[in-house]
Amino acid sequence: MAGQNRLMELNKLDEFRNEAYENARIYKENSKAFHDKLILRKDFQPGDKVLLFNSRLKLFPGKLKSRWPGPYTVVASLPYGAVQVHSKKMGHFKVNGQRLKHYLEDPVEKCKFVVILEPL
Structure with a gap:
C-alpha cells in the first residue's frame, strides 16, 4: 500500500512539473509577443x-x-x-x-x- 501511494505521489509531482513547464512556456510566448509589439520598425534609406x-x-x-x-x-x-x-x-x-x-x-x-x- 505504501509503495502504491509513493508511485501516486511521484506521478502527481510529474504532472505538477509538466504543468509548470507549460505555464512557463505560455508566459514566455506572451512576454515575447508583448515585447515585439512595442518594438518600432524603422526603415533607413541610403542618404538619410x-x-x-x-x-x-x-x-x-x-x-x-x-x-x-x-x-x-x-x-x-x-x-x-x-x-x-x-x-x-x-x-x-x-x-x-x-x-x-x-x-x-x-x-x-x-x-x-x-x-x-x-x-x-
Whole structure:
C-alpha cells in the first residue's frame, strides 16, 4: 500500500512539473509577443541623416551632455536590422538599427529681423 501511494505521489509531482513547464512556456510566448509589439520598425534609406544612441555614457555623463551624437549619413541597410553609417571622423561602420533615430533638419531658415522700439 505504501509503495502504491509513493508511485501516486511521484506521478502527481510529474504532472505538477509538466504543468509548470507549460505555464512557463505560455508566459514566455506572451512576454515575447508583448515585447515585439512595442518594438518600432524603422526603415533607413541610403542618404538619410540619423543620430546614434551612445549607451556608454554612464560613468561621468555630464549634466547636459547629449546621448545622441551625430548626425551620421546612412550608407546601406543590411539584413537583420543592421545599418551601415558614415561619419567624417570614423568613416564607415555598422550599427544596430534600434540604436538609431532619424535626424530631422530644420527645413525653415531662421529669419532674423530687428524691431526698433521708439519711446512714446
